[in-house]
Amino acid sequence: MTTFDHPPRILFLYGSLRERSYSRFLAEEAARIIKEFGAEVKFFDPRELPIYGSVPDNHPKVQELRQLSLWSEGQVWSSPELHGQISGIMKNQIDWIPLSIGAVRPTQGRTLAVMQVDHPKSINDHPKSINDHPNSINDHPKSINDHPKSINDHPNSIYLLHKFSKPHPKPDLLRF
Numbered sequence: 376m377t378t379f380d381h382p383p384r385i386l387f388l389y390g391s392l393r394e395r396s397y398s399r400f401l402a403e404e405a406a407r408i409i410k411e412f413g414a415e416v417k418f419f420d421p422r423e424l425p426i427y428g429s430v431p432d433n434h435p436k437v438q439e440l441r442q443l444s445l446w447s448e449g450q451v452w453s454s455p456e457l458h459g460q461i462s463g464i465m466k467n468q469i470d471w472i473p474l475s476i477g478a479v480r481p482t483q484g485r486t487l488a489v490m491q492v493d494h495p496k497s498i499n500d501h502p503k504s505i506n507d508h509p510n511s512i513n514d515h516p517k518s519i520n521d522h523p524k525s526i527n528d529h530p531n532s533i534y535l536l537h538k539f540s541k542p543h544p545k546p547d548l549l550r551f
Contacts, residue, residue, distance in 0.1 A: 379448075383414040386447035390454030390465025392422055397492045398462075402453040405490065409451075419443050419468065427470035437471050444472045449486035456491045 387406050389399040406416040424436045432438075444450070454465035474480060 381415070384446055384448045385409055385414045385416045386443050386450045387416060387418045388450065388452045388465065388468050389418070389421070390452070390462035390468070392464060396455075398453040398455045398465075398490070401490055401492055402451060405451055405453070405488075414449075417443055417446070421464050421468055424467060424471065427467055432473075440468060440471050441473065441476075444482070445476075447485060449488070450482075451488045451490065453490040453492065456493050461491065 385406070387402045389396065389402045391398045402418070406418070410416055419440050424440065425434055430437070432441075452461075452465060452469075454461040457463075460466075472482065
């Protein structure tokens with residue numbers, strides 16, 4: 376097992392430029408919790424990041440993103456859900472992180488957590504929500520969360536809390 380002489384280094388990327396961005400708020404709250412567990416966190420501000428391929432790789436915002444990616448040992452990506460996908464802002468950041476620098480993959484060996492934020496007036500708020508259907512996947516006896524090989528049981532799982540104001544119910548399972 377590798378030991379480090381520093382706290383885990385976690386980079387947060389968020390996929391919205393709005394002043395009241397829910398994906399940024401979620402990332403900030405997750406960072407607050409992760410810091411309480413002893414991690415060092417940094418954020419990349421996607422404003423002023425040019426569209427991928429429109430400028431040379433030596434652009435200052437591109438270099439900033441790439442340096443933060445190399446600094447990190449884990450990353451958390453938080454994006455709004457737009458048309459069933461991550462936002463273009465999020466995709467642009469991912470595109471600028473190179474697949475290789477020489478023989479090194481900047482993302483190789485790093486832990487990644489992905490969070491996606493629905494619009495507050497999403498389909499789940501509709502009176503005829505799919506979650507209210509009698510055969511909803513949430514009510515199915517063979518729910519993915521109850522499966523013996525649940526993602527929540529994976530040794531590298533990061534538990535994200537529904538209510539971030541409470542301490543983590545299983546702090547010994549939070550791993551980086």
